[in-house]
Amino acid sequence: MGLPETIEALARRTPDAIALADGRIEVAWAALRDRTRTAAWALRESLAPGDRLLVHSANRVEVIETYLACAYAGIVAAPVNPALTDAELGDAISLLRPAAAIADEAGLARLARVAPDLSARDIGFVPQTAPRTDPLSATPLTAPFAILQTSATTGRSKGVVVDQRSIQLNALSWLADVRPSVGTRFLQAGPLFHGSMVIALDYLAAGCPVYVLERFVPQNCLRAIERWQIEHAFLVPSMVRLVLETKQLSDTPAASLRLLLHGAAPMPTDLAEAARKALGVELQTIFGITEGGGPVLTLTPQDTPGEPMIGGATCIGLPMTGAVARVRDADGNDLPAGEIGTLHVSGDGLMQGYWENPEATAAAMSGGWLNTGDVGYVDESGYFWVVDRRNDLILRGGQNVYPAEIERVLRDHPDVADVAAVPAASEVWGQVPVAFVQVVAGRELDTRTLAEHCTRLLAAYKRPARFVFVETVPRNPSGKILRRLLREQADAAVANRAPGGTGDTAPGGAGNRP
Amino acid sequence: MTTETARDLIRSVMELPELLEAIDDDADLRMAGIDSGELILVALRCEQQLGRPLDESELSGLVSVRSVASILTGPGGSDGAA
Numbered sequence: 303m304g305l306p307e308t309i310e311a312l313a314r315r316t317p318d319a320i321a322l323a324d325g326r327i328e329v330a331w332a333a334l335r336d337r338t339r340t341a342a343w344a345l346r347e348s349l350a351p352g353d354r355l356l357v358h359s360a361n362r363v364e365v366i367e368t369y370l371a372c373a374y375a376g377i378v379a380a381p382v383n384p385a386l387t388d389a390e391l392g393d394a395i396s397l398l399r400p401a402a403a404i405a406d407e408a409g410l411a412r413l414a415r416v417a418p419d420l421s422a423r424d425i426g427f428v429p430q431t432a433p434r435t436d437p438l439s440a441t442p443l444t445a446p447f448a449i450l451q452t453s454a455t456t457g458r459s460k461g462v463v464v465d466q467r468s469i470q471l472n473a474l475s476w477l478a479d480v481r482p483s484v485g486t487r488f489l490q491a492g493p494l495f496h497g498s499m500v501i502a503l504d505y506l507a508a509g510c511p512v513y514v515l516e517r518f519v520p521q522n523c524l525r526a527i528e529r530w531q532i533e534h535a536f537l538v539p540s541m542v543r544l545v546l547e548t549k550q551l552s553d554t555p556a557a558s559l560r561l562l563l564h565g566a567a568p569m570p571t572d573l574a575e576a577a578r579k580a581l582g583v584e585l586q587t588i589f590g591i592t593e594g595g596g597p598v599l600t601l602t603p604q605d606t607p608g609e610p611m612i613g614g615a616t617c618i619g620l621p622m623t624g625a626v627a628r629v630r631d632a633d634g635n636d637l638p639a640g641e642i643g644t645l646h647v648s649g650d651g652l653m654q655g656y657w658e659n660p661e662a663t664a665a666a667m668s669g670g671w672l673n674t675g676d677v678g679y680v681d682e683s684g685y686f687w688v689v690d691r692r693n694d695l696i697l698r699g700g701q702n703v704y705p706a707e708i709e710r711v712l713r714d715h716p717d718v719a720d721v722a723a724v725p726a727a728s729e730v731w732g733q734v735p736v737a738f739v740q741v742v743a744g745r746e747l748d749t750r751t752l753a754e755h756c757t758r759l760l761a762a763y764k765r766p767a768r769f770v771f772v773e774t775v776p777r778n779p780s781g782k783i784l785r786r787l788l789r790e791q792a793d794a795a796v797a798n799r800a801p802g803g804t805g806d807t808a809p810g811g812a813g814n815r816p
Numbered sequence: 817m818t819t820e821t822a823r824d825l826i827r828s829v830m831e832l833p834e835l836l837e838a839i840d841d842d843a844d845l846r847m848a849g850i851d852s853g854e855l856i857l858v859a860l861r862c863e864q865q866l867g868r869p870l871d872e873s874e875l876s877g878l879v880s881v882r883s884v885a886s887i888l889t890g891p892g893g894s895d896g897a898a
Contacts, residue, residue: 385852519856521869540853547860550869699853731853734831750834753849757835762851767831 342374351376358409461657500596538700595651
């Protein structure tokens with residue numbers, strides 16, 4: 303049973319119950335079926351199965367409806383982050399070569415400027431379209447359903463191709479390991495353009511209404527929980543911290559919320575405890591990876607993993623139903639309990655591969671196993687622990703940033719001789735990027751110039767929080783950047799001028815040029 | 817409440833306060849490179865100063881240096897009817 307069949311069944315069983323809502327509209331299951339069928343037929347007028355449809359929109363009900371319409375029509379949804387700069391959006395379009403686009407008002411304006419030849423349609427077109435509610439022929443579960451953008455070690459984004467079989471497996475895993483009841487109200491607080499949108503589909507497949515927050519702001523998140531009597535929500539740790547900090551919490555204390563799912567970055571123990579106390583919720587860890595089709599392992603409130611073997615390790619729980627996990631050495635051998643290696647996962651949820659990139663696919667996947675790149679171990683009880691996240695990956699507020707993206711943009715500046723970007727610890731965002739910059743001999747550079755350069759070419763969340771000017775970027779004899787060394791300096795640079803803290807804005811930091 | 821005081825508040829949450837120097841009092845902060853996370857922190861700092869949560873219209877109106885200054889002079893602010 304694929305997504306369309308699931309929606310059809312729910313439309314028959316509970317036609318008038320709410321399926322989807324945002325701040326503007328509520329859509330019942332029968333209406334959802336009819337709206338997505340209408341959208342699917344309309345898309346089919348100009349697109350063939352397998353064509354890519356670029357989706358450029360802020361969160362709203364119609365984004366999920368578009369994904370469902372694509373599943374009906376066999377068209378491949380290709381969402382992009384609306385926060386991308388024009389240059390990044392252009393790169394994504396070059397990579398995906400979409401046959402058409404669907405976008406909100408802001409997205410239409412951008413696409414008209416960035417890709418004027420791309421046929422783009424208003425995402426709210428369905429109410430103005432003659433209804434067509436006859437069913438479409440079924441799309442094979444193994445046909446590509448979506449291409450999700452991911453950062454890349456190469457500095458250029460890659461497209462993760464997932465099929466409906468992956469979505470189906472995830473939905474079953476969610477039922478088994480998160481166990482929402484039919485009708486459980488879920489708040490989609492995160493963006494719908496990346497892998498976490500799978501969680502919204504998981505709830506829909508379970509017959510649960512999904513309430514879409516247009517944009518995460520902690521005050522509005524709490525108001526939404528109260529307004530819609532939300533029972534489950536998925537937040538990244540940074541969001542949780544911000545929710546606990548707003549004065550809105552005393553007015554709307556999220557009394558209906560029972561289960562707070564969290565992921566995308568390690569949850570600090572003190573923050574987890576504060577959330578339990580302030581919100582009166584149970585917490586459940588979700589470990590997901592876009593290439594894995596979304597959630598892969600989970601630590602439920604009932605799990606009792608004990609103490610970490612290594613200080614700072616984070617328990618990510620057990621494989622979700624249908625997934626398998628192993629810790630392996632550099633040669634691909636399974637490691638026994640307690641030994642540190644790289645986390646590999648397998649199962650029907652895995653991506654088909656990277657879009658038109660067999661080399662990258664082969665580097666990440668082998669024999670049905672995905673190398674997550676995360677470093678960790680499995681303990682004697684079978685619980686998996688992460689010691690360090692993917693090589694070089696920067697997890698800023700739940701969003702992935704690869705240093706290579708930042709380095710590529712900075713190297714393009716004519717006064718930059720060499721550069722290395724590494725993560726630094728941030729109390730609010732978990733991690734932030736810090737760039738170590740070697741200036742071309744005889745030239746001058748300052749932070750503002752580089753910040754403005756990055757603002758033009760990088761989405762804001764990828765922009766370094768600090769620029770540290772160095773005589774040379776440290777490298778080993780084979781030319782590889784000594785990132786671990788730089789990470790210690792990066793932590794110091796950020797700590798010396800902590801944003802969002804006590805208001806200390808004095809410039810400084812080891813090696814900083816004024 | 818002057819816009820300079822609002823600038824101090826915004827500067828305190830920015831990772832790269834150097835960017836604020838190029839932003840006019842009426843410029844759209846987001847268009848000028850302030851990211852959405854920093855705007856959330858600006859809202860939280862406003863709440864701390866006002867001692868109350870911001871309502872939805874205040875949150876959506878938090879777009880420029882001048883609008884931050886305006887919110888800080890509203891109810892609970894330095895010039896408000898506290």
